[in-house]
């Protein structure tokens with residue numbers, strides 16, 4: 001394991017890692033196949049919205065994604081009444097560091113965004129959100145998908161490095177992810 005400092009600022013650019021080192025965690029489900037090669041937070045979020053719509057017949061537009069330097073006991077949060085989902089940038093970096101596998105990173109992103117998206121839809125009970133997250137992931141990605149497992153199990157079971165780097169903070173500013181919730185696909189190249 002490398003020093004957390006030396007590549008801490010490698011950035012959260014999906015594009016640079018696409019195509020490398022995929023793990024064989026995809027099933028034959030077409031959504032699972034699509035998620036495995038998603039190349040941005042926006043692309044993953046489009047899939048989250050489609051999954052929720054299919055299972056719950058609910059949707060919401062106009063959300064903003066912020067990557068923030070927040071304490072590592074919080075993976076992400078949505079403040080009720082706001083239109084922002086804030087993801088813990090440190091944990092994203094730890095997850096990125098712990099696996100170069102794009103499909104595993106995307107399963108993590110899908111699960112985190114789905115969880116917070118359910119909060120934005122008005123679900124406030126954590127147990128209910130976890131169960132709904134599992135149900136929606138099962139229905140959309142197939143029952144054996146990693147994202148469904150991540151919905152109901154502690155993240156450090158999948159990324160043991162999270163506890164190893166528990167104190168890691170990047171001291172970065174909050175940053176807003178551009179074009180996160182636009183239905184335009186023009187940026188997908």
Ligand SMILES: [Zn+2]
Pocket residue numbers: 115119126129
């Ligand atoms: Zn929650």
